[in-house]
Amino acid sequence: MRLIFAGTPEFAARALAGLHGAGHEIALVLTQPDRPAGRGLKFTPSAVKALALEHSLEVFQPAGLKDAETQQRLRAARADLMVVAAYGLILPEPVLSMTRFGAINVHASLLPRWRGAAPIQRAILAGDTVTGISIMQMDRGLDTGPILAAESLVIETGDTAASLHARLAELGARLIVDSLSRLELGELHAEPQADAGASYAAKITKTEAEIDWREPATQIERKVRAFDPLPGASTMARNIGLKIWRARTAAAVGAPGTIIEATPAGILVACGDEALLVSELQRAGGKRLNAAQFLTGFPLAPGERLELSAKTTT
Numbered sequence: 103m104r105l106i107f108a109g110t111p112e113f114a115a116r117a118l119a120g121l122h123g124a125g126h127e128i129a130l131v132l133t134q135p136d137r138p139a140g141r142g143l144k145f146t147p148s149a150v151k152a153l154a155l156e157h158s159l160e161v162f163q164p165a166g167l168k169d170a171e172t173q174q175r176l177r178a179a180r181a182d183l184m185v186v187a188a189y190g191l192i193l194p195e196p197v198l199s200m201t202r203f204g205a206i207n208v209h210a211s212l213l214p215r216w217r218g219a220a221p222i223q224r225a226i227l228a229g230d231t232v233t234g235i236s237i238m239q240m241d242r243g244l245d246t247g248p249i250l251a252a253e254s255l256v257i258e259t260g261d262t263a264a265s266l267h268a269r270l271a272e273l274g275a276r277l278i279v280d281s282l283s284r285l286e287l288g289e290l291h292a293e294p295q296a297d298a299g300a301s302y303a304a305k306i307t308k309t310e311a312e313i314d315w316r317e318p319a320t321q322i323e324r325k326v327r328a329f330d331p332l333p334g335a336s337t338m339a340r341n342i343g344l345k346i347w348r349a350r351t352a353a354a355v356g357a358p359g360t361i362i363e364a365t366p367a368g369i370l371v372a373c374g375d376e377a378l379l380v381s382e383l384q385r386a387g388g389k390r391l392n393a394a395q396f397l398t399g400f401p402l403a404p405g406e407r408l409e410l411s412a413k414t415t416t
Contacts, residue, residue, distance in 0.1 A: 120275030217245035248292035348382035366394035
């Protein structure tokens, strides 16, 4: 099929790679404008743009899709279908209906569960045991369109946002390629979403990543996994910002935030109930280290207290 592809991060790049590898003609690639990134804040192309340029695909980076000139550029592509994956811009109604098959979205949840910007992180935070990919016919609502295809994926006990993202990206790439094959054959039929069970996956903020040690250990452990790699679950020790990257719950009690034990095996911190054994962490300006390495340069002692919420970030 002749496609317009719209996407920005690595999740979308995997889908684009799958479609290109399957032989679909990518007439135009839409991705968000380059953003400043890294310590030098250099303008950096998105993962989708980098992949598109690697394959000599035409790239278009409008700030929005509402103006007539932009929409004319899209019409000029003469595409059969628009495929959208984590694009990050709203598609106005004229764009949704611009191609013969409209626009379909590769979404990282089992809709109607976790409509919105951060379905992977929200699923981990909520303690979901299953997620998946939905291929959705887009409409004017926020991830409310009918479902064309879906496949589930088990959330493993130790999954972080990074590890779950990688598996969902692989599944999404496979499922969109399969769905387009079925669409061409007329074998794909849309099923309306049920309103029951709908939930909203709001964008993640840095404030959310601050650890409140009064929360249950299970919830803090989910926060550590959900915010890896970004923005990182954060706390403070001796007025220095720390990020916690790996931890597990443990059967111990104490005043929330108090260090119960600090050994090479881990730093045991009391929570609202039970405790968290922290085995990988990072101080402001430093590297991610295991507990033994961290304690060598930043010794912590039982009785010291981590702040209930972080005021600085690494």
